[in-house]
Amino acid sequence: MKNFIFGKTRNGLPIPAYRFGPAARPSVLILGGVHGDEPEGVEACLGLIHRWSEAFPFRLRVVVVPALNMDGVLRASRVNAGGVDLNRNMATNDWSAEVATPRYHPGPHANSEPETQALAQWIDSHKPVFIVSMHSWHPMLNINGNCAAEAATIAQWTGYSVKDSIGYPTPGCLGTYSGLERDIPTLTYEIKRGLKTADILGTHVRAIEEGLKVTESTRQKAL
Ligand SMILES: [Zn+2]
Numbered sequence: 430m431k432n433f434i435f436g437k438t439r440n441g442l443p444i445p446a447y448r449f450g451p452a453a454r455p456s457v458l459i460l461g462g463v464h465g466d467e468p469e470g471v472e473a474c475l476g477l478i479h480r481w482s483e484a485f486p487f488r489l490r491v492v493v494v495p496a497l498n499m500d501g502v503l504r505a506s507r508v509n510a511g512g513v514d515l516n517r518n519m520a521t522n523d524w525s526a527e528v529a530t531p532r533y534h535p536g537p538h539a540n541s542e543p544e545t546q547a548l549a550q551w552i553d554s555h556k557p558v559f560i561v562s563m564h565s566w567h568p569m570l571n572i573n574g575n576c577a578a579e580a581a582t583i584a585q586w587t588g589y590s591v592k593d594s595i596g597y598p599t600p601g602c603l604g605t606y607s608g609l610e611r612d613i614p615t616l617t618y619e620i621k622r623g624l625k626t627a628d629i630l631g632t633h634v635r636a637i638e639e640g641l642k643v644t645e646s647t648r649q650k651a652l
Contacts, residue, residue: 430448430478430481430482430485431448432447432448433445433448435492435494435547435551436546436547436550437547438499438500438509438543438544439510439513440500440510443499444494444496444497444499445494445495445499446494447481447482447492447494447495448490448492449481449485449487449490449491449492450485450489452490454488454490455489455490455557455558455559455648456489456492456557457489457490457491457492457560457644458491458492458555458561459474459492459494459561459563459637460474460494460497460561461474461475461494461495461562462495462496462501462563463498463516464498464507464516464564465496465500465501465502465505465509466501466505466507467563467564467622468502468505468565469563469564469620469623469624469629470562470564470565470618471495471496471563472626472629473620473629473630473633474494474495474496474563476629476634477634477637477638478493480634480638486638487645488645489641492557497515497544497547497548498544499544507532508534509542509544511541511542512534513541513542514532514533514534514536515542515544516562516599516601516602516603517533517534517535517536517599517600517601517602518535518536518539518540518542519539519545519548519601519603519605520540520545520549520601520606521602521605521609521610522605522610523598524539524600524601525600525601535600539601549606552606553611556613558614559576559579559613559641559644560603560613560614560615560616561615561616561637562603562615562616562618563618564618565619565620565623565624566619567619567622568588568619569590570584570587570592570616570619571592571593571594571595571604571617571618571619572591572593572615573593573604573605573607573608573609573615573617574608574612574613574615575614576615578643579614579643580640582636582640583616583618583639583640585639586632586635586639587636595617602617603615603617604617618633618637
């Protein structure tokens with residue numbers, strides 16, 4: 430395992446990242462804490478880092494960023510320190526300046542926030558084969574792009590339903606940026622809000638590992 434600084438927050442804090450597996454492998458990005466008031470996803474990422482720091486079981490390169498919105502995580506705030514919802518700030522074709530409510534503030538312009546800039550830069554330079562973004566809300570596996578196989582496996586382990594839309598528009602979101610506009614399959618993984626840490630570590634860390642077994646075996650041409 431190697432750790433590195435993924436980028437900086439609006440308040441100037443470093444965003445830690447953890448890298449597993451050798452270079453020259455297909456890369457996978459696992460994100461937590463895009464919304465700072467969703468600790469379940471941060472915990473799932475920390476559980477993965479803990480397990481993989483002892484033994485990493487894949488022929489993949491996996492980068493885990495447990496708290497992209499570190500400023501928000503530290504204050505249990507959905508938005509970043511600039512008051513922006515990072516999952517509405519990506520430079521997608523459907524990005525809109527319209528502020529539905531403050532909790533969905535898209536920022537003054539697309540890609541205005543340092544956290545979003547770090548994420549977009551990493552994605553565009555590393556071209557991962559799969560992205561998982563860990564959130565918490567109603568239990569759901571929201572797929573954008575071709576990751577139905579991974580989602581089906583995770584659904585078996587969790588009982589969560591797989592959906593290709595969450596039911597309302599989400600302009601400027603990561604699923605659109607990477608999954609729909611860059612052909613990088615993206616899973617927005619909504620853990621049940623309020624789930625206990627032990628259940629997150631016991632169920633969801635394992636489910637993500639099972640999903641990555643599918644990634645490893647099905648994305649052979651890049652291996
Ligand atoms: Zn969220």
